[in-house]
Amino acid sequence: MRTHASLLLALAALQTGCVEPAPPVRSAPIAADPAPLEPARIAAPAPAPAEPPRALPRWVWVLPVDHGIRADRGGAGGFLAPRAHGKHNGIDLLAPLGTPVRAPCAGKARAGQNSSHGKWVQLVCALPSELGLEPARRVSLFFAHLKDVAGLGEAMAEVAAGAELGSVGKTGNASSAIIAAHLHLEAIVHDDEPSALAEHHSGRDQSDTRGAREVGGALSSRCLGPAGLASKAESLWRARRADPFVLLVCLGAEKPAYTRPSGKLAEASYPWSSEYSATGFDVDAGNPAGK
Numbered sequence: 001m002r003t004h005a006s007l008l009l010a011l012a013a014l015q016t017g018c019v020e021p022a023p024p025v026r027s028a029p030i031a032a033d034p035a036p037l038e039p040a041r042i043a044a045p046a047p048a049p050a051e052p053p054r055a056l057p058r059w060v061w062v063l064p065v066d067h068g069i070r071a072d073r074g075g076a077g078g079f080l081a082p083r084a085h086g087k088h089n090g091i092d093l094l095a096p097l098g099t100p101v102r103a104p105c106a107g108k109a110r111a112g113q114n115s116s117h118g119k120w121v122q123l124v125c126a127l128p129s130e131l132g133l134e135p136a137r138r139v140s141l142f143f144a145h146l147k148d149v150a151g152l153g154e155a156m157a158e159v160a161a162g163a164e165l166g167s168v169g170k171t172g173n174a175s176s177a178i179i180a181a182h183l184h185l186e187a188i189v190h191d192d193e194p195s196a197l198a199e200h201h202s203g204r205d206q207s208d209t210r211g212a213r214e215v216g217g218a219l220s221s222r223c224l225g226p227a228g229l230a231s232k233a234e235s236l237w238r239a240r241r242a243d244p245f246v247l248l249v250c251l252g253a254e255k256p257a258y259t260r261p262s263g264k265l266a267e268a269s270y271p272w273s274s275e276y277s278a279t280g281f282d283v284d285a286g287n288p289a290g291k
C-alpha cells in the first residue's frame with residue numbers, strides 16, 4: 001500500500017518539520033563607519049531544533065494469512081451484510097481453525113465469553129496522531145468466535161502491536177456446521193478511553209459518536225480519496241462503527257496477499273475485490289509496492 005505509506009510519510013514529514021539548517025550567521029565586519037546592514041546579512045532567528053523523525057503509524061494485519069471474506073450457507077460476512085437481526089456489524093475474515101489472531105495496535109485488551117460471540121477479545125487503541133484527531137479518540141476492536149484467548153481475562157491488560165490475542169475458532173453462534181471458521185472483527189470509534197473501554201459491542205446499540213465522524217472525515221480526505229478506495233455496495237460506516245477492512249488498510253496494516261484456501265474453506269472464500277474497489281492499489285494484494 002505504497003499510496004498510503006507515501007501519504008503518511010508526507011504527513012509525518014510535514015509534522016516533524018523538515019527544517020533546513022539555517023545558513024551560518026556571519027557577523028558584520030567591525031568598521032569605523034558602520035555600513036548599512038545588507039538584508040542578506042541580517043541574522044535569521046535560530047530555527048527550532050528539528051524533532052527526530054517519528055515512526056510512521058503502521059498497524060498490523062490481524063491474521064498471518066488472507067483468505068478474504070467468509071460467505072457460506074450460514075450467511076454473508078461482509079460489513080453490513082443482511083442478517084436475520086438486521087445488518088452485520090463487522091467483517092468475517094475466513095481462516096482455518098487455530099490461526100493466530102494478532103493485535104493490530106498497542107492498547108488495552110480483555111477477554112470474555114457469551115452465547116453469540118463465543119470467546120471474544122476487546123482491544124482499545126489510540127489512533128495515530130498523524131490523522132490530526134483529538135488525542136483522546138479511541139477505537140475499540142472486537143474479535144469474536146475465538147477458539148482460545150491468549151492469557152487475557154476480564155481485567156484490561158496492556159498489549160503490544162502484533163501480540164497474539166488468541167486463535168480463530170467457531171465458538172458462540174459460529175458453531176454450526178454450515179458456518180466456516182472465521183474471525184468476526186468489529187471496530188467502534190469513541191470520543192475517549194473511558195467510553196471505549198465501556199463499549200460492549202452489542203448490535204442493539206447503534207448510537208453515533210463525534211469521534212467516529214471525525215475519523216470518517218480524516219480517512220476520507222487522507223486515505224479513501226487519494227487511494228480511490230470505496231465499498232461497492234455498502235457504506236463504510238454505521239454510526240460509530242467503522243468498516244474494519246478500510247480502517248486497517250488506511251492505517252497501514254500490511255495485509256498478506258489474498259489466496260483461495262484449499263479444501264472445505266475454498267467455497268466460502270470471497271476476495272476483497274468482490275466488495276471493495278480502489279484505484280490506487282490492488283485490494284486483494286498485500287503490499288506489493290511497499291516491499
Ligand SMILES: [Zn+2]
Pocket residue numbers: 077088090091092183184185
Ligand atoms: Zn460476523
